[in-house]
Amino acid sequence: MNFTAIDAWWWPYLFILIAGWFATDIWRYAGVLLGRKLDETSAAFMLVRSIATALVAAVIARLVIFPSGALAETALLLRLGAAIVGFAAFLLAGQKMAVGISVGLAILVTGMLLGF
Amino acid sequence: MQKPPEPAASQGTHLLWYARGMRNIISLPAFILMSAFVGFAGFARESGIELAHAAFMTATIWALPAQVVLIAGITGGTTLAAVFVSVALSSVRLMPMVTTLVAEIRSEKTRTITLLFLSHFIAVTSWVMASERIHRAPRQFRTTYFAGFAVTLTSLNIAIVVLVYVFATGIPVTVLGALFFLTPIYFLTSLWATARHRLVKIAMIAGLVLGPLFHLVAPEFDLLLAGLFGGVAAFLYDRKFPGDTRGSAT
Known part of the structure; x- marks a missing residue:
């Protein structure tokens, strides 16, 4: 039963609903039911927040170190350098996001134009 | 929904807070997400996914990694059950994110059905943005504020997928690379700053x-x-x- 198994207009939509919508929103709904009972100041909340943050941080690292698409052809050192120097600039500028983002981007684009 | 007879007139109405939420669309992070969906539309087209299906998955899934995993499963001819499992695995991360955001946006009067509806619009970017900005709204208007922002963001990106799919021609690799790099560097600085x-x-x-x-x-x-x-x-x-x-x- 794959995406082209049934030759009807509705089958791809049903496929997307089951393998896409349901597989994703099931976690969102579970999150709601859990979050409804959680106090924003409780230790349990802080633990879940910690897990969510570590997850997003892992997403960041993946996007920089193991990217797909146009970035996949650039050098790892260039991407790492752009992210690290950008973040350092952000810290030095008193946590101004615009500074960190522009510095990081400027390094990346310069590197790409130079062929790294 | 009844409101008390306006002791807090300065705090505004639901309509006002919905509009204030919407205004967050004009911001760097929203722009970053839109550029990511420009990339997605190109990817869907190259993978031979029909326009209607690409738009439908953006609306119903609203999580880029899950959408990419789904397309990989589709083009690989993988079975429904196997695709379901890999998409579900890629989406577990949404649970703790929804849990913490829900605790921050609900008030005592918020109904569960409202939260279930709104949770669909929570993905990494809207989570990072909401964590950063939700405190600007008083608690009784937070669901409205979030809805104004998140529902608009999703709708806009569905439109972007359609437009890019139809009109996309070759975008230079350097531009694409810069657009893709915006996402991690924004997450990195925003998470730390907030x-x-x-x-x-x-x-x-x-x-x-x-x-x-x-x-x-x-x-x-x-x-x-x-x-x-x-x-x-x-x-x-x-x-x-x-x-x-x-x-x-x-």
Whole structure:
């Protein structure tokens, strides 16, 4: 039963609903039911927040170190350098996001134009 | 929904807060997400996915990694059950994100059905943005504020997928690369800048270090493992060595 198994207009939509919508929103709904009972100041909340943050941080690292698409052809050192120097600039500028983002981007684009 | 006879007239109405939420669309992070969906539309088209299907998955899934996993499954001729499992695995991360955001946006009167509806619009970007900005709204207007922002963001990106799919021609690789790089650098600076507690920063560092390590060992489960181990380790560390400022609660 794959995406082209049934030759009807509705089958791809049903496929997307089951393998896409349901597989994703099931976690969102579970999150709601859990979050409804959680106090924003409780230790349990802080633990879940910690897990969510570590997850997003892992997403960041993946996007920089193991990217797909146009970035996949650039050098790892260039991407790492752009992210690290950008973040350092952000810290030095008193946590101004615009500074960190522009510095990081400027390094990346310069590197790409130079062929790294 | 009845409102008390306006003692807090300065705090405004639901319509006003919905509009204030919408206004967040004109912002750097929203622009970053839109450029990511420009990339997605191109990817869907190259993969031979029909326009209507690409738009439909954006509306019903609203999580880029899950959409990419789904398309990979479709083009690989994978069975429904197998695709379901891999998409579900890629989406577990949404649960703790929804849990923390829901705790921040609900008030005592918020109905569960409202939260279930709104939860569909929570993905990484809207989570990072909402964590950063939700405190601008008074608690009784937070669901409205979030709806104004998040529902608009999703709708706009569905439109972007359609437009780019139809009109996209070759976008230069350097531009695409710069657009893709915006996402991690924005997440990195925004998460750090808005961390209201030391624990969040510790968890960030743990995730940044553990993510790539787990990716090498178990690429299918890297985010999940990094989140669980990194998150729990950061939490325990923060408990065991309370900082010089505050203990554990916010």
